[in-house]
Amino acid sequence: MIEEKKSMPSCQLAVMPQRALVDEPLSMRLAGLQPRQTVTVxxxxxxxxxxxxxxxxxxxxxxxxxxxxSTQKPVAGTYDTIDPLGLLWSMSCTDAKRPIFFTKTKPTSLLITLTAEVEGTIVASTQIERLFAAPGMRIVPIQExxxxxxxxxxxxxxxxxxxxxxNGSxxxxxxxAAALLASHGYAALALAYFGAEELPAGLLNIPLEYFEKALVWLQAQDDVDEENIAVIGLxxxxxxxxxLGSTFPAIKAVVAGAPSGIIQSGIKNNTDFSDPAWTRQGQALPYVSYKNTFLSTLDFMWHWLRHKPFTMVTNFRKALTSKKAMVEAATIAVERIQGPILLISGGDDQLWPSTQFSQLIMERLAKYNHPYEYEHLHYEKAGHFVCFPYALPSLPPMIMLSPLAGMYLGFGGTPExxxxxxxxxxxxxxxxxxxxLKQSS
Incomplete structure (x- = not known):
């Protein structure tokens, strides 16, 4: 049991900056301890x-x-390397009996309490605030x-x-995430397309015209440079x-994290993958469909009963060879994108083979002599949730989720x-x- 006492006047815990954006580096120092004394932060x-x-x-x-x-390696703890942000991203939930994600979707700041303990006694403490929205940011809700x-x-x-x-599925x-990007000088639109208010409940039959309407609305805003619009998704x-980049020329850059360059099926009740996700002019876009079989159900139950993480990457990988005609018809014409492309993937993605998907995208861009720059950032040991807007600097990463007792969905990677x-x-x-994008002054 930790004994809470007043901070010892001889010990100081200094964290700089105490109020800053969530992506800013931290300096964290302790002074006033005894030589070679052991302290836990x-x-x-x-x-x-x-x-x-x-x-x-x-x-x-x-x-x-x-x-x-910031410069010392801990001798014990929730991380084990020299890492100025280790005490932030290595946090785990103390309230949950099963693996959960760090929930964050609103731009409210994070208040983080830091304490220093010597032999079970708190000798120093402080609090820092990590911001998503820079001071003075303007927020415009859209419901029109x-x-x-x-x-x-x-x-x-x-x-x-x-x-x-x-967002994803x-x-x-x-x-x-939008607030953080706007803090770096962009007009950032967090756009819902299902699972919110009057929008469709699930990822099924979403018309691309909805996004076209959003583009037109965004271009009409006085504070937006209509010639310089990008899209980001994971x-x-x-x-x-x-x-969207291959469909609408108004989009001048694309960032795709853990992407598929092949149109996948819609998702119904998290069990039915036979219907389309996207439509255009009232028609379903070609997609790769999946059906639950006796063997796939048996595999799922085996993992559930043995409390083993269930993953889906093998099914998606098999489809590349077993459903060649479907895959070819559903392949996105990424060469039509009117601007640079950045792909980001993790080599241990256990949801789907995003690195293989990204390599196929790169090959297609090369085949068609895409006139703009294109790049693939690959992180060999990372999993599905590899980058913005789902993985933000210093926030606890997403590795595994347990929606029900004994059921574990694995997304790959390690916290580190x-x-x-x-x-x-x-x-x-x-x-x-x-x-x-041409940055405005």
Missing amino acids: RTRTQDGSLKTWEAFATFIADEQGTVDV RGLIGTLFLPAASGPHSAVIIL DGGMREH SRGGELALL ANASAAIDSWPKMLTFLASA
């Missing part, structure tokens, strides 16, 4: 569902009685013309290059980003690998956007 916060998340790391002070958390979304605008007047941020919208959102990929890919994505 703990972090604690709550996610968007008010679940408590914690991490810790134990260090040995130097001969001057100081610890630099059948559109559901939120536009985040920088404090400075535009016009600004714009980015549409697309969970639906809704990721406002915190997973099914990455597939959609490629599809996924966190590292999120931290590394984020500035590279910002550099890509700055190059691909």
Whole structure:
């Protein structure tokens, strides 16, 4: 049991900056300890569902009685390498009996409490605030013309290059991600397309005209540079980003994380994969469908009864060879995209083979002599949730989910690998956007 006492006046815990964007680096130092003294630093916060998340790391002070958390390797803890953000991304949920995701979709800031303990006694503490929205940001809710979304605008007047941020198969919208991007100077639109208010409940028969309407609306905004619009998505959102870029010339850049360059089926009740996801002019776009078989059901039950993570990557990989005609018809014409393309994938993706999908996209772009730049960032040990807008720097990564007792859905990677990929890919994505889109002063 930890004994909570007043902070010892001789020990100081300094964290800089104490209030900053969530992607900014941290400096964390302890001073006033005894030479070679062992100290444990703990972090604690709550996610968007008010679940408590914690991490810790134990260090040995130097001969001057100081610890630099940013440059020292912990001797024990929830991470084991030199990492200035380790005490943030390595947090795990203390309220959950099963693996869950760190819930965050709103742009409210995170308050993180840090304590330093020596022999079970708290000797120093402080609190920091990690922001998604920079001060002065303008927020415009959208509920018109059948559109559901939120536009985040920088404090400075535009016009600004714009980015549409697309969710994956969970639906809704990721406002915190849009706010963070807007904090870097973009007009960022978090756009829902199912699973919100009057929109379809599931990823089924979503008309591309909906996104065309969103593009027209976005181009009409005074603070938006209508000539410089990008789309970003991960997973099914990455597939959609490629599809929209190949369909609408107004889109001038695409970032697709863990993408499929092949149109996949819709999702009905998380069990039926036989209907289309996307339509155009009232017609279903060609897609690869899947049917549950006795063997696939047996495999699922085997994993459930043995509490083993169930993964789907093998089924998607097999479809590339067993459903060649279907795959060919459903392949997205990525060569039609009117601008640069950035693909990001994890080599241990256990949902679907996003690295293989990305390689096929790169091969197609080369085959058709795509006139714009295209790049594939590959993180060998990372899983499905490899980058923005699902994996943000310093947030706990998504590895596994347990929706029911004994049922585990594996998405691949490790906390360390996924966190590292999120931290590394984020500035590279910002550099890509700055190059691909004409930045306004």
